[in-house]
Amino acid sequence: MLVHVTDRAIDPGNLAAAFYRHHPDAAVTTFSGFVRDFNDAGQVDSLYLECYLEMATRVLTDLGNGAAQRFGLRAWQIVHRYGHLQPSDPIVFVATSADHRGEAFAACEFVMDTLKTDAPFWKREHYGEIGQWVTVKDIDKDRRDRWSEKDSDQ
Amino acid sequence: MLVHVTDRAIDPGNLAAAFYRHHPDAAVTTFSGFVRDFNDAGQVDSLYLECYLEMATRVLTDLGNGAAQRFGLRAWQIVHRYGHLQPSDPIVFVATSADHRGEAFAACEFVMDTLKTDAPFWKREHYGEIGQWVTVKDIDKDRRDRWSEKDSDQ
């Protein structure tokens, strides 16, 4: 499955193993993000990740297809968790394969940078009794915008 | 083992699975390169990868430690194959983990770009009866030099 959005635990190790096995292309990159146990304010006990499921699947599918075209990928996969998570739980897994490592790396990073701000998920961090919605970080906007600038250069 | 240089088959799927399991840091990147079945001249039947073993271990260890310091990595691993390989065999596996994805991606790509030109391995491609040593590609020199330019900017 190219895109999988799920409220069940995901296992990036198994996903990477399967991707490497099925796509021994010249250059294969994988990335996985895990729940932090800290943020700017201190300790994080748990995370709730809200999801607009139908839209998430659609956005991630468009994103993967767009990356495949832009970077000439041979294969790609995006898996995203939602629901209740604990620190060190995997949130997201992205894999890309290409004929050259520059394209595999760039596509993987492009997908991550774009889904951070364009895929309909919302993080709520909990510390003790306190819960707080995470706001978009400037660095995430900047990282997203890097790719748009490259678009307009072309 | 942080660095492993071996003439036995390597399994990037298992390596990635173990790395993800042991290092569920906020951002984890893995990369694996596989033997191509083509080059600029056409079909490639097999690859011989010669290695200066003691130096390779030393260079890759220095490279990983340097990347860890430069990009603030939490963990890293480099595994490199040598000897006789077939198309689709894995050659190299690199994993990096960090608190932020920018650092994890950059470090993984830096390690790959640097080991291409600085680690003592030499590729000889075979097609039928013909064998030919691979020469350094300009793009690999350019990709290596990107990181030096950044050095001097700092």
Next chain:
Amino acid sequence: MTITVKFFSLIREAVATEQLTLEISENLLTVEALKAELSLRGEAWEEALSHPNLIQAVNQRVVFQEEGIKDGDEVAFFPPMTGG
């Protein structure tokens, strides 16, 4: 005509509503008009839907508020996304 309206995250909490099925008049031609109509439901609605960072989607695609609405559409309101 009939549309579905969904709310997520902060916006969902502010209006205390996850989803609505609405019968609306054919005159309600845009997302902007729908927002004005929903804002009549009370101060919490008006405040949430006038948030400067509010994002709106029609049929799972992010749109400007001038986007048209037609029978059977799914409209959603939410704050900036924080995935990954």
Next chain:
Amino acid sequence: MTITVKFFSLIREAVATEQLTLEISENLLTVEALKAELSLRGEAWEEALSHPNLIQAVNQRVVFQEEGIKDGDEVAFFPPMTGG
């Protein structure tokens, strides 16, 4: 003094030698001097060791040919590396 000299890839093939253990005089102070000494072994040696892209390492570190050599050192000669 005694040193080890290793050759790899094209250079190994050109001089048809993987490794040498050499007893050398204390006067042979640099990699450059060692290259001159080895070049006396014949045309193939002279040609291989004068290749403009030749890389030399002492004790597994790439060095300029002005690098000094001391007893027990491991010196290696090879073409540009093509790993990964």
